[in-house]
Amino acid sequence: MSTVRLPRRMLIATFSTILMLTSAAAGELASFKDKLFAYPGILEQADDGAFLKVDYDKMRDIHKRDEILERRVKGDYVSLGVRWRQDFETVEHQGRSVDVFHIGKLRSARFAVIFVHGRGGDRKLGANDFTFGGNFNRLKNLVDENSGVYFAPSAKDFQDQGAADVSALIDYVHASAPQAKIVLTCASMGTSICWKITDDATASGQLSGMMIFGGPANPAFPRSAAYAAKLPMFFSHGSDDNVYRWQDQYALYKSLIGKHYPTRFVLFNTGSHGTPIRMTDWRVTLNWILK
Template structure:
C-alpha cells in the first residue's frame, strides 16, 4: 500500500471513529403518543425557542382530557403494558435504604430520569398512571421503550439530609449504569432537593441536566457547582402559580440566558401550581437536555 493510500486509510479511520463517538453520545427518544402530549399551541416564542409560552385551558386540558377530572385520564392517554416492567422496591444507596418506584432496568440503562415529588407526596405520586393527565405513564413508556429507567423515590425531608439521600441514589444509578445520561427532575417543594444537589460538585458531575417544574427560585444558583459546570437547566411553570410566583423564576431564567447559560423555559399561560406536572412534554424537554 502506498504512502498516499495509508494516509487516506488513516483519515477515513479517524472520521469513522469521530462519527461513532458522536452517534454513541447522541440520544433522542422516539415518539410516544406525541399527538396527545405535545404542547397544544405556542402563544409566543423568544430566545430562538428557548422561552415559549404555551396555551393552557382548564376546560380542554383537564375536563376534556380526563374521564374524572384530576383523578382519571381517558384511556387513550395511557398504555398500561409498561406495568409488567415496573416495581416498588427498596434500594440500598450510600448505606441507606431508599423507597423507590422503578420503571425499566437500572443496570446498563442508557439514561435515567429521577423525579422528586413535592410536599405531601411520595413515590406513589410519580408512579400514578391515570392522574396528572397520564403524563407519568408516558414517561414510564418513554423510559422503557428507549432503553432507559425512570425512578421516583420517596423523599423523607426536603433539607440537606434529603438531598444526601438523593445524591446517594444518583451514585448508585451511576455505579450500575456507567454510561447513563442522568436527569434530576424536581417538582414544587422538591425543587429544594435540586438546588441543594446543585451545590454538590461530585453529584453534579454525574448529571446531564436538571428540570424544575413549578418550583422555588434559588437566588444563589450562580454560586453553585451546577452553574460552574453549565449543567443544562429546564424550567416549566404556570403563569398563575400562587405558591411559587412565575415572575421570580422567569427573572432567574432571563439572568442565566443573558450570560449564555444552557437553559430553557416553558410557561403555561393561566396555568396553576400543578400544571407543569400535568403538561410538561417529557419527550421534548428530555431531548433538549440530551442534545446539549
C-alpha cells in the first residue's frame, strides 16, 4: 500500500481525533495521563495506519522529561497511590516457581498484561515507577483503574527454562481468570521467550495478543501455532537501535500485513534500543489488541 505524507500539524490533529473516537467507541481502557504519554508527532503512516513513524527527540523525550536522566522521571508523569496495591511474590504452578511483580485482582480481572524483561533485568524493571519516562507507572495505573492485572516475571534465562516459566504463568492467569484477555509483552532479549511461546499451541492459544519491544525478528513465525491462530502482533522499534536492526522486524511485519494479518508497527525515528519501552503508548496499543 502507498505511504501518505501530510503536514505534521495536520497529521497530529487527525491522528489524535481518530484515537479519541476509536477509544470512545471501543469503550475499553479509560484515559490515564494521555496528553503526557501520547505520541509527540506522527511523521509518516502507511498500511492504512498500521505503520507509524513517530517523531522522537532525545532532548525533549529524555532531557526535558526526566528529573535525573534515565533514572527518575518528573513527578507529573507518575501517580504513586497504585503502590499500595502491588506486591512481589512467587507463583507456584505446573511444578514451577516463578518470581513475579504483581498488581491487580486476578480472579476478577477482565484483562492481563505480562511483561518479560531483557538481559540484565528482572521483575523489578517492570515495576519501576520512575525509569523509562514513567511508562511502567502508567501501565500499572491503567491496569489498576480498568479492572486488569499485571505480572512482570523474573526470567531465569531466555531459553527453554524461561519460556517454560512464562508458559506456566500464562496458564496460571488463564486458570485463575478464564474471562481475562491475556497480552504477553517482551523486550529486547526477552523477545526470545515470546517467540518460543508462539510455537506452543497451548500457551499461545491462551493469549489475545503479543507486543514486541526492540527485539530480534523471527523469520519462522509464519510456521508457528500463534500465526495459524492469527494472534495479533504489535511491534515497536527505534530506528537507531544498535542491538537489533529495526529493518529485520519491519520485514516480518510487512510479510504479515501483506497477508492481512492483524499487526501494527511503530518506528521511533532516531530512537535507541530502550526507546520503545519509554515511548510506546500502552493504552492505544492495548485498546487495539483487546477490542
